[in-house]
Amino acid sequence: xxxxxxxxxxxxxxxxxxxxxxxxxxxxxxxxxxxxxxxxxxxxxxxxxxxxxxxxxxxxxxxxxxxxxxxxxxxxxxxxxxxxxxxxxxxxxxxxxxxxxxxxxxxxxxxxxxxxxxxxxxxxxxxxxxxxxxxxxxxxxxxxxxxxxxxxxxxxxxxxxxxxxxxxxxxxxxxxxxxxxxxxxxxxxxxxxxxxxx
Numbered sequence: 001x002x003x004x005x006x007x008x009x010x011x012x013x014x015x016x017x018x019x020x021x022x023x024x025x026x027x028x029x030x031x032x033x034x035x036x037x038x039x040x041x042x043x044x045x046x047x048x049x050x051x052x053x054x055x056x057x058x059x060x061x062x063x064x065x066x067x068x069x070x071x072x073x074x075x076x077x078x079x080x081x082x083x084x085x086x087x088x089x090x091x092x093x094x095x096x097x098x099x100x101x102x103x104x105x106x107x108x109x110x111x112x113x114x115x116x117x118x119x120x121x122x123x124x125x126x127x128x129x130x131x132x133x134x135x136x137x138x139x140x141x142x143x144x145x146x147x148x149x150x151x152x153x154x155x156x157x158x159x160x161x162x163x164x165x166x167x168x169x170x171x172x173x174x175x176x177x178x179x180x181x182x183x184x185x186x187x188x189x190x191x192x193x194x195x196x197x198x
Contacts, residue, residue, distance in 0.1 A: 130142060
């Protein structure tokens, strides 16, 4: 885990333990402010990728979305989701799961570099959007969150014989010829999975 994500996680736990949960409370969270100033561009794109400098991933976008929710940073939350929606989902989250990798290609163009989605990021997106609607009364977030959950159920879950519904890491490359599946528990954030697998 990159150092800045570790610091954010520690800061998040401190906030949760101290009971900072009311939507109207102003959060003084220096780790978030530092992270946002360093890694989040004015348009909401998060510079986070271990592959290429200045590339972005759905994981980075979704984690930042969740941290903005915890920090009660509504303006930045909106920018992060707007950029993610427009650039990773082609502004069509009703039909397109967020691509996991966005950046500069060998042709010099900045665009989606791998359209496969990452189920852990998709769950964090959906969770953050649904919670943002609950806390801030933003029905559009709820619509997008529910649409994402439906897409996750359709494209990223499968029924394994003798086991039942399972979340795959993504829709492409993890299910082979109906009898071989690749699953990865690190893509299955358990607290977020109950609404998906119901």
